Amino acid sequence: MSGFNHKKYRPVAPVQMANRTWPDQVITQAPSWCSVDLRDGNQALIEPMSVSQKQMLFALLVKVGFKEIEVGFPAASQPDFDFVRWLIEENQVPDDVTLQVLTQARPELIERTFESLKGARRAVVHVYNSTSTVQREQVFKLDRQGIVNIAVNGASKVKALAEQNPETEWVYQYSPESFTGTELDFAVEVVDAVTAVWQPTPENPAIINLPATVEMATPNVFADQIEWFCNHVQRRDAIIVSVHTHNDRGCGVAAAELAVMAGAQRVEGTMLGNGERTGNMDIVTMAMNLYSQGIDPALYLADMDEIVRVVKACTQLPVHPRHPYAGELVYTAFSGSHQDAIKKCLALYKPEQPWQVAYLPIDPTDLGRSYQEVIRVNSQSGKGGIAYTLEQQYGVQLPRWLQIAFSTVVQRQAEVNGGEVSPESMWQLFNEVYIDHQAPVRLGAFELKRTTHDHVDAQLIAGDQTIDVSGDGHGVMDAFARALQSRYGYKISIQEYSEHAMQEGSDADAISYLQVIIEGQTFYGVAIHEDIVTASLNAILSATNQYMLEKQQAVA
């Protein structure tokens, strides 16, 4: 028992449809988009946007490529009215962009709306009234015919004013607001009554916008509603079916996607989903979902950080770090197995091939994000992520045996500090643990002789003392290890060795990695030098110095 009184709520009745076709449809092209950021988004803000914020957001929407932008509810407030006037009078609307404005189906508001649009080249006048059962009964206290009358009167007023202002190319839009709470046959009845007034044609279509003003059911129910509506509405070829979903159940994007499969041609929404209550349908997410399926989203979203910056500045709302596609953490893997898989896939990825990288549905660089942000290290990370970070940032390609050893060191550090280990602190740790061991002895001059075997004569510097050592072996490393052994008496057995150039070109530094066993204990040494032999000898010294220091400390 949850303790909730779930009997308080009634489920939405499913649509009775024996032959629904939308589940078999595949989206192959982007719908027409309409941004309602400046209207539905704005009306949901604690503090509505200032004129300069509206101007900034409008500029972004144009840059992103919207061809229809609902810029406000000009009859509602002077700032909205003034903004529309500014756009028109200051010639701010590109030729391929159409302004859209919203009005209730009330004559005085429609008049004011047309006033605001004087001189517009082209405009969508969007008129709405609520049609849902609950609004009919409790808000408007009208029967079905009364609601149809509001819609028809509003549509007639719009048509009359449009005809009086022929210098503008008018597009009519009607929304049966609260469509998802409206009986489907009644939604069709109202819309048919409106289009009977407007008489749209295939050449001059009207937009019929079906809003999930409140998202009330699973997205498949919305898709059924859209398909049912499309099958029953009159003048289907003369109307553009648009949807406008909200996100009350967290499925605003899914509902719009299924609605497109069910016949919707146009989608209204906002950038990153600001809007009433839980928000409007997020166009960025829906467009990027299309993109990730190989479909041109018909919007330019490549500069995602700029989009996030402007939307945040205009709405004064944060963007969740895990917001689909746009959040700062969505291309970041902390967990070890994810990092390992990403690292392996990225290493195999070739730009001419289709994108196929585990855990990354799209290439972060498409949105201006860098691969450096993809893998970040904390206590949940593994060797793959650590190795990836060091390679990306510092050009070191740790051999597998050192990845294993170093990941334990990093893990310990992450557990102690309790947070993320930055690339800088990881590199510092790597240096401290494997490279920076210059005492008790460091390498001075040395000479190699190669005959049937290798011979090394080297000077070791210990404080102000110089110690000569020499040894023979199979290879320089072996010879040097034997030289140290004969001088200090402990046995050095080389277990693993690896080296590579750190940058391209002949003047590149080389790095040597070494694993040795000294008196039964494992040590790792790493050294970087322009000369590969020097790097290798220093790597041995780095390991042996660790052993000698430990021994000295044990004695002390």
Ligand SMILES: CC(=O)SCCNC(=O)CCNC(=O)[C@H](O)C(C)(C)COP(=O)(O)OP(=O)(O)OC[C@H]1O[C@@H](n2cnc3c(N)ncnc32)[C@H](O)[C@@H]1OP(=O)(O)O
């Ligand atoms: C789902 C949506 O997002 S719809 C858009 C909602 N957005 C907004 O409302 C923001 C802007 N709106 C406003 O600023 C105000 O509502 C205004 C200025 C437009 C109108 O203000 P007012 O007339 O003072 O008040 P209000 O909006 O409460 O009007 C309600 C009246 O209009 C009627 N009404 C409400 N919506 C509509 C409509 N779409 N068509 C016709 N009449 C309507 C109501 O029945 C009510 O009538 P009553 O006064 O006889 O009871």
Ligand SMILES: CC(C)C(=O)C(=O)O
């Ligand atoms: C006016 C309509 C389209 C609306 O904003 C809604 O229903 O959410």
